[in-house]
Amino acid sequence: EVQLVESGGGLVQPGGSLRISCAASGFTFSNYEMNWVRQAPGKGLEWVSYISSRGSTIYYADSVKGRFTISRDNAKNSLYLQVNSLRAEDTAVYYCARAFRVPNYAPRFDYWGQGTLVTVSS
């Protein structure tokens, strides 16, 4: 059974930092592209960042570029998001999501974790 379990969220002051993690199991983690998606309280879904299966290609949404860093450790079946210079508008549930891609078709998020809440407040 595929499982994605996020951790590391919490309350942090504006300007602060956190590292959130996603532990994967039930599939060959190193074969899959991974993403972070967030959802502010009462709001919609927002894609945050992408990392290729080997970590060689990375993308960020404009809203987090320069402040967030995505990484992965395939030996530990883990995905990470280092979030720096946090702002109130970064308050959200952060989900890790597995991307499934087949040639000539667009990727989709076929599995999601339960999310971890990051609250930015003084």
Next chain:
Amino acid sequence: SYELTQPPSVSVSPGQTASITCSGDKLGDKYASWYQQKPGQSPVLVIYEDTKRPSGIPERLSGSNSGNTATLTISGTQAMDEADYYCQAWDSSTAFYVFGTGTKVTVL
């Protein structure tokens, strides 16, 4: 940047058909996916590659995509279909994923 627009809400009576639209520039040239999210839960993929259903998704959910609009149709709507629904596309020019604004489906 690429944007996808959905109606904020759709209401439907039990047993009737609900249609949720997702509009974006030349969306029909891309592939659309749809996600269902119930309160307090993570999103679940219900439609991918415009029309395909993952294993376990009921046949009453179907999708289409043409021109500038993708549509999720729920036929014979049941109370359990009450949820938020999000469309999603992949912008190949930027390699960014884009979500729609979301639609709350209420079963009256």
